Amino acid sequence: MISTVRGMRDILPADMERWQRVETVARQICGCYGYRELRTPLIEREELFVKGTGESTDIVQKEMYAFADKGGERVTLRPEATPGIVRAFVEHGLEQSLSVPKLFTLGPMFRYERPQKGRYRQFHQLNIEVFGVGDASLDAEVIEMACTLVSALGIDETELVISSVGCPVCRPAFSEALLKALGEDLPKLCGDCQRRATSNPLRIFDCKVPADQPIVDGLPHSEDYLCDACRGHFEAVQGYLRAYDQPFQVSHRLVRGLDYYTRTTFEIRSLKLGAQNALLGGGRYDGLVKELGGPDRAGIGFAAGLERLVLALPESDDAVLPDVFVAAIGEANREAAFVLARALRAGGLRTLVDYEARSAKAQMKRANRAGVRHVVIVGDDELARGEVTVKTMATGEQHGVARDRVVDSLLSAL
RNA sequence: GUGAGUGUAGCUCAAGGGUAGAGCGCCGGACUGUGGCUCCGGAUGUUGGGGGUUCGAAUCCCCUCACUCACCCCA
Numbered sequence: 296m297i298s299t300v301r302g303m304r305d306i307l308p309a310d311m312e313r314w315q316r317v318e319t320v321a322r323q324i325c326g327c328y329g330y331r332e333l334r335t336p337l338i339e340r341e342e343l344f345v346k347g348t349g350e351s352t353d354i355v356q357k358e359m360y361a362f363a364d365k366g367g368e369r370v371t372l373r374p375e376a377t378p379g380i381v382r383a384f385v386e387h388g389l390e391q392s393l394s395v396p397k398l399f400t401l402g403p404m405f406r407y408e409r410p411q412k413g414r415y416r417q418f419h420q421l422n423i424e425v426f427g428v429g430d431a432s433l434d435a436e437v438i439e440m441a442c443t444l445v446s447a448l449g450i451d452e453t454e455l456v457i458s459s460v461g462c463p464v465c466r467p468a469f470s471e472a473l474l475k476a477l478g479e480d481l482p483k484l485c486g487d488c489q490r491r492a493t494s495n496p497l498r499i500f501d502c503k504v505p506a507d508q509p510i511v512d513g514l515p516h517s518e519d520y521l522c523d524a525c526r527g528h529f530e531a532v533q534g535y536l537r538a539y540d541q542p543f544q545v546s547h548r549l550v551r552g553l554d555y556y557t558r559t560t561f562e563i564r565s566l567k568l569g570a571q572n573a574l575l576g577g578g579r580y581d582g583l584v585k586e587l588g589g590p591d592r593a594g595i596g597f598a599a600g601l602e603r604l605v606l607a608l609p610e611s612d613d614a615v616l617p618d619v620f621v622a623a624i625g626e627a628n629r630e631a632a633f634v635l636a637r638a639l640r641a642g643g644l645r646t647l648v649d650y651e652a653r654s655a656k657a658q659m660k661r662a663n664r665a666g667v668r669h670v671v672i673v674g675d676d677e678l679a680r681g682e683v684t685v686k687t688m689a690t691g692e693q694h695g696v697a698r699d700r701v702v703d704s705l706l707s708a709l
Numbered sequence: 710g711u712g713a714g715u716g717u718a719g720c721u722c723a724a725g726g727g728u729a730g731a732g733c734g735c736c737g738g739a740c741u742g743u744g745g746c747u748c749c750g751g752a753u754g755u756u757g758g759g760g761g762u763u764c765g766a767a768u769c770c771c772c773u774c775a776c777u778c779a780c781c782c783c784a
Binding site for chain 1: 711744745757
């Protein structure tokens, strides 16, 4: 048997109900906040992510599905959506054509990682992005919208963590301060941290090695090294969040793995999901549009992991069941049954029929298993009277209905 | 990329060298035109794959693949 490729998975009918719930709520909320949907290709030029996501990130260094196509073009399956959306924003001059440059997209991403709970090589994200607005009120609105999405889905036991990673003006000073504070403790840290010290010192805060914690806990905090502009911005964001009565915690240890973030970053975690607990994460990326060849515009957004939202979704039993089963009694009446089924479907009823001329009993069994509310029985006796029998499964009650009245009768019964 | 655990029927799992099983589900019958409950009957497996040890391997050994969880990283 040929099976799925590693890290890929089928989303089966039994799961689709939950997926559709997530997607429907997501679209509805995006609409309320003024976002317009767009879709960008799954395949982009490799350089888009090298420049956009960042050369030093794990995503670019080891997780991209990158290859040369038959024309020799270096392309890659998108590992994240933001660079593609920025490209589309610039390429189509959306700044001019959209009254508000708020965009969202929904679709698959690809990262070559070792799969585990909540992490797959093909996974799906909801991305929202806003261009051209640098004000802290937008940061707060984006964060508040993310929280609204999560709670609208009925997901509880979550925490919102926010941070500020500063800007190109103040971040170098903070990195330097970190290394200085580390001083001779650096060799005592784990191997990963030693590497981080040279590549991206902020990442040292990501360390989970217990032995490192006393040292990491003693390091300076990013808040204390923000420039005046960044500090003011971060305080304003928090002010708005308080005005929204939106609980949050400030963490100096929240470091996002993408190079382009500036100032505000945030993450919503589920407390009951296991190791891959980030439901959604995002932040501001004020330099990215320009970096990718566009005008110098601010940017902010987040990505929500649909698999993880589905995983965190509360149980519910609102499965969509068919309405009616049309049972033909006897070979001669099958044609009449199919014709009736067409009429029921034209009336908007979810209608099942049997294709294998089974016994009445077998058809009833199927109808019961399918969960229909009513069975329409088409047999010699009722056809002779110009009727069919309608049986209500829940009560077992049944009665004759004129053939040409069945659709209306069932529509009003449901 | 690293580590650990697990692979047996559609699903959940037994059998730890001697003929591959149960429950659930599925199909049929009891009830020749009526579901659920009950009873009876039936189908289904290259025991993940390959190699080895053995008279004999689901079982022991090696390799490989997949899945799961964790590290890493992130949605």
